[in-house]
Amino acid sequence: MAKAKFIEPDLDFIHEISSAEMQKCYQCSTCTVVCPISPEVNPFPRKEMIWAQWGLKDRLLADPDVWLCHNCNDCSVNCPRGANPGDLLATLRNYFYTKNAWPAFLGKAVNTPSMLPFIIAIPAVLILLLAAINGTLTPLFPLEDGHIRYGAMFPGMTLIDPLFVSATLFVIMSFSISISKLWSGMNNMTPRVPNKGMPLVQAIIATIQEILTHSRFDECGQAKTRSSAHKALVFSFIALAIVTGVVAGLEWLDILFDINLVSSGHHVTPLPFLSIIGGPLKLLANAGALLLIYGVYTAIMNRKNDPEGETFGKQTYQDWFLLYTILTIALTGLGSELLRLVNIAPIAYSVYFIHLIAVFMLIAYLPFSKFAHIVYRTTAIIHSKHVGRYEMTAEDVKGKEAIML
Amino acid sequence: MSEPKSILVIGGGISGMTAALEAAEAGKSVALIEKSPYIGGRVARINQYFPKFCPPVCGMEINLKRIKSNPNITIYTLAEVDSISGSAGNYDVSVTVNPRYVNSKCTLCGKCSEVCTAEIDDDFNLGMCKTKAAYLPHKMAYPRLYVLDPSIIGTDDAQKCKEACKYDAVDLDMKPEKVTINAAAIIVATGWQPFDASKVDYYNFDKNDNIITNVMMERLNAEDGPTQGKILRPSDGKEPASVAFVQCAGSRDENYQGYCSGVCCAATIKQIHYVREQYPDAEITVFYIDIRTPGRLEDLYLKAQEDEKVTFQKGKAVNIDGTSNGNLLIEAEDTLTGVKSKKEVEMVVLATGMVPNLAETGLPGGGATFDKYGFIVPDGEGIYGAGVAKRPVDVAVCTKDSTGTALKAIQCLVRG
Numbered sequence: 001m002a003k004a005k006f007i008e009p010d011l012d013f014i015h016e017i018s019s020a021e022m023q024k025c026y027q028c029s030t031c032t033v034v035c036p037i038s039p040e041v042n043p044f045p046r047k048e049m050i051w052a053q054w055g056l057k058d059r060l061l062a063d064p065d066v067w068l069c070h071n072c073n074d075c076s077v078n079c080p081r082g083a084n085p086g087d088l089l090a091t092l093r094n095y096f097y098t099k100n101a102w103p104a105f106l107g108k109a110v111n112t113p114s115m116l117p118f119i120i121a122i123p124a125v126l127i128l129l130l131a132a133i134n135g136t137l138t139p140l141f142p143l144e145d146g147h148i149r150y151g152a153m154f155p156g157m158t159l160i161d162p163l164f165v166s167a168t169l170f171v172i173m174s175f176s177i178s179i180s181k182l183w184s185g186m187n188n189m190t191p192r193v194p195n196k197g198m199p200l201v202q203a204i205i206a207t208i209q210e211i212l213t214h215s216r217f218d219e220c221g222q223a224k225t226r227s228s229a230h231k232a233l234v235f236s237f238i239a240l241a242i243v244t245g246v247v248a249g250l251e252w253l254d255i256l257f258d259i260n261l262v263s264s265g266h267h268v269t270p271l272p273f274l275s276i277i278g279g280p281l282k283l284l285a286n287a288g289a290l291l292l293i294y295g296v297y298t299a300i301m302n303r304k305n306d307p308e309g310e311t312f313g314k315q316t317y318q319d320w321f322l323l324y325t326i327l328t329i330a331l332t333g334l335g336s337e338l339l340r341l342v343n344i345a346p347i348a349y350s351v352y353f354i355h356l357i358a359v360f361m362l363i364a365y366l367p368f369s370k371f372a373h374i375v376y377r378t379t380a381i382i383h384s385k386h387v388g389r390y391e392m393t394a395e396d397v398k399g400k401e402a403i404m405l
Numbered sequence: 406m407s408e409p410k411s412i413l414v415i416g417g418g419i420s421g422m423t424a425a426l427e428a429a430e431a432g433k434s435v436a437l438i439e440k441s442p443y444i445g446g447r448v449a450r451i452n453q454y455f456p457k458f459c460p461p462v463c464g465m466e467i468n469l470k471r472i473k474s475n476p477n478i479t480i481y482t483l484a485e486v487d488s489i490s491g492s493a494g495n496y497d498v499s500v501t502v503n504p505r506y507v508n509s510k511c512t513l514c515g516k517c518s519e520v521c522t523a524e525i526d527d528d529f530n531l532g533m534c535k536t537k538a539a540y541l542p543h544k545m546a547y548p549r550l551y552v553l554d555p556s557i558i559g560t561d562d563a564q565k566c567k568e569a570c571k572y573d574a575v576d577l578d579m580k581p582e583k584v585t586i587n588a589a590a591i592i593v594a595t596g597w598q599p600f601d602a603s604k605v606d607y608y609n610f611d612k613n614d615n616i617i618t619n620v621m622m623e624r625l626n627a628e629d630g631p632t633q634g635k636i637l638r639p640s641d642g643k644e645p646a647s648v649a650f651v652q653c654a655g656s657r658d659e660n661y662q663g664y665c666s667g668v669c670c671a672a673t674i675k676q677i678h679y680v681r682e683q684y685p686d687a688e689i690t691v692f693y694i695d696i697r698t699p700g701r702l703e704d705l706y707l708k709a710q711e712d713e714k715v716t717f718q719k720g721k722a723v724n725i726d727g728t729s730n731g732n733l734l735i736e737a738e739d740t741l742t743g744v745k746s747k748k749e750v751e752m753v754v755l756a757t758g759m760v761p762n763l764a765e766t767g768l769p770g771g772g773a774t775f776d777k778y779g780f781i782v783p784d785g786e787g788i789y790g791a792g793v794a795k796r797p798v799d800v801a802v803c804t805k806d807s808t809g810t811a812l813k814a815i816q817c818l819v820r821g
Contacts, residue, residue, distance in 0.1 A: 026694065027740055029721055030721050033737060033745060040744065040746065078723075080658035
C-alpha cells in the first residue's frame with residue numbers, strides 16, 4: 001500500500017481565497033486542456049482548484065504556475081461549472097500582494113480601499129516635508145525669469161532622488177525576502193529535470209526575450225486585446241525608464257562635475273528641444289507618454305466593457321488600483337509638460353505634485369500592488385525555463401508520486 | 406358532445422405507447438399523435454438495451470401487437486399539435502395531420518420505392534445514409550404503410566410512384582387535415598433528441614466524419630443500419646483498431662447542457678461490448694469525469710474495468726483534432742497522474758446526452774411548466790409529462806413512469 005499522506009488544510013486560508021464559484025469545481029480538467037500555455041506535466045489550473053478547495057496554502061504559495069498563468073481566462077470561459085479557475089489564480093496573485101509581502105501592514109494598506117487616502121498621504125507628506133527642508137516651499141509655485149521650472153520647487157538631487165532611491169532600496173529589500181521564499185518553494189515543488197532546463201543566465205535572457213515579444217501572452221485565446229495593451233504598456237515603461245535614467249545621470253553630471261551636456265544654462269531640465277541629446281530624449285519621453293496613455297486606456301476600456309468579467313475575469317480592487325495609478329501618472333506627466341508651456345504656475349506645480357505622488361505609489365508600493373507581477377511572474381518564467389518545466393514529459397515523472405494529491 | 410371524452414397522448418415513442426396502452430387497456434378511449442410517419446421513436450433506433458444486451462425489437466413487437474388489437478386507441482401519425490384550449494377534464498386540442506400520400510391500400514410491395522429516383526436523408530438512420538423519397542421508414546415501422554416525402558410532390562417522381570402502384574395506394578391529392586380532439590387529460594410524451602455535438606467547438610464534430618455520437622453508434626451496430634451492423638469508421642469504411650469514448654460530451658456543462666442525462670455511461674459500456682464483439686483486439690479508451698452507473702448497472706462497469714483492452718482515463722477529453730490519415734488526436738489530462746497528453750485513435754464516439762424535444766418550443770397553447778432545461782415540471786392537473794419529456798431517464802424508467810402517468814390521466818378523466 002502506498003504511504004499514507006496527511007493533508008493539512010489551512011481553514012483560514014480557504015476562507016480568505018474561497019468563492020462560491022470555486023467550490024463548484026468537480027475536477028473535470030477541461031481548464032488544463034483548453035489553456036494554451038499550460039505545460040504537459042502537472043498542468044494548471046485544475047490542481048490549483050483542488051488545492052484551494054482543500055486549503056493547501058503552502059503548496060499554492062510555492063506554486064510557480066500561479067504566475068505562469070497570464071490570466072487570459074480561456075479556462076473560466078470553458079469551465080463547465082462556472083467555477084472560474086482564472087479568477088482563483090488572480091485571487092492567489094492578489095494574496096501574494098496583500099498577505100505575503102513584507103512588511104505586512106503595507107500589503108493590507110495598499111489593498112484596502114478605505115485606506116487609499118492614507119497611502120496617498122504618505123508620499124504627499126514626504127514630498128512636502130522634503131520640499132520644506134529644502135526651503136523650496138517659499139515662495140510657493142516659484143517662477144525663474146518668469147518661467148516654471150519644476151526643479152525649483154521639487155529639486156532633483158535633494159528631493160526626488162533621495163525619495164525615489166530610498167523607495168527603490170525598500171522595494172528591493174521587500175522583494176528579496178519574498179522572492180527567495182518563492183524560489184526555494186518553487187524548487188521544492190518543481191525540481192529541475194536533468195538535461196532539460198537551461199542554465200540560469202540563459203534562462204534569464206530567454207525570459208527577457210519572451211517578455212519583450214509577448215510570445216507566451218500572445219498564445220492566450222481570450223486575451224488578444226489584453227496582450228496588445230500590455231505590449232504598449234511594457235514598451236512605454238521601457239521608454240520612460242530610459243528617459244528618467246538618462247536625465248538623472250545628466251543632472252548628477254551637471255551637479256557633481258558641472259558638466260551640462262544639454263544646455264548652456266544652469267539646469268538640465270526642462271530639456272531644451274533643440275539640442276543633440278535633449279531633442280531625442282524629449283521625443284522618446286513624449287512618445288512613451290502617448291504609448292502609455294494608449295495602453296492604459298485600452299486596458300481600462302477592456303475592463304469597463306466587461307463589467308461581469310466574462311471575458312477578462314472578475315475585476316478586483318488590485319486591477320483598478322494599478323490601472324488608475326498608471327492613468328494618473330500618464331495624464332499628470334503629459335499635463336505637467338503642457339501646463340509648463342502655457343506657464344500657469346499654481347496649476348502646473350500642483351499637477352506635477354500629483355504626478356510625483358502617483359509615481360511614488362507605483363514604485364514604493366510595487367511589492368503590494370498588482371505591479372508586483374513584473375517581479376513574481378518574471379521570476380516564475382525564469383524558474384520554469386531553468387528547471388525545464390515546459391520540456392518535461394510523462395517519462396520524467398514516471399514512477400514518481402503525483403504531486404496532485 | 407356525443408363521443409366519450411378521451412385521453413390524448415402526444416408522442417408515439419416508448420413512453421407515449423406505454424401510456425396509451427395502459428389507459429386503453431383500462432377501457433379508456435385514447436388518441437395517440439406522433440409527428441413522424443411511424444411510432445416507436447428513439448427506442449426503435451436502439452440496437453440493444455443495457456444491461457441485458459437484448460434487442461428492443463422484442464418489446465416493441467409486443468407493444469405493437471397490443472396496440473393493433475386494441476380498438477380504444479386511435480393513432481395519428483405525421484400529426485402535430487397546433488393549439489390546446491380548455492382546462493383539466495375538458496380540453497380541445499387542435500391537431501394538423503400532414504399527408505402521407507399513401508393510403509391504407511398499401512401492401513408494402515415496394516414498387517413505388519423501386520421507381521422513385523429522388524433520395525432523401527434517412528432520418529431513421531440519423532442522416533448517416535440516404536433512402537428513397539418513397540419509403541418505409543424502417544423494417545418494423547407501424548403503421549405498415551409507405552410514405553412519400555413532401556419534397557417530391559409535384560415532380561415526375563411522385564407521378565411515377567403513383568403509376569407504379571397497382572393497388573391505387575398512392576394518393577397525390579392528400580392535403581393536410583385539421584382534427585380537433587376533445588380530451589379530459591393530456592399526456593405529453595414528446596421525448597428527446599440527441600444533443601447537437603457541433604455546438605461544442607473543441608470537439609470539431611462537424612469537421613471529422615470519424616467522430617460520431619453514441620446514437621450514431623447504435624445505428625452502426627444495427628443490422629438495418631447504414632453499414633448492415635458492421636462498425637466501420639465513416640470516412641473510409643476501415644475497421645477501427647482503436648475507439649475512444651468521450652463521456653459528458655456537452656453534458657454537465659453549463660455552457661451547453663447543464664445536467665447529467667443519466668444513461669450515457671451505461672450506454673457507453675454497452676457500446677464497448679459492441680466493439681469488443683466485432684473487434685476483439687480493438688483498443689478502447691473511455692475519457693470520463695465520473696462514471697455514473699447506479700444500482701445494478703455498477704456490475705456492468707466493474708466488468709468493463711476487468712477488460713484489459715479497455716482503459717478508463719479520468720479527466721474530460723477536450724480538444725479533438727483530425728490527422729491526415731483520418732485518425733483523431735484526443736487531448737486530455739489524466740487527473741490521476743497529472744499528465745496532459747494526446748491520444749491517437751481511429752474513431753471517436755461522443756457520449757451525448759438527451760435534450761427534451763420541447764426545450765425550445767414549449768407546448769403549443771401552453772398549459773405545462775418547464776424547468777430551465779426544458780423538462781416538464783410535474784405540477785397541476787390535466788396535463789402530465791411522461792418519460793424523457795419530464796426528466797432524462799432510461800427506457801425501463803420511462804415505461805414505469807408512463808404507466809403511472811396513465812393512471813393520473815385516468816383519474817382526471819373519471820373526475821370529469
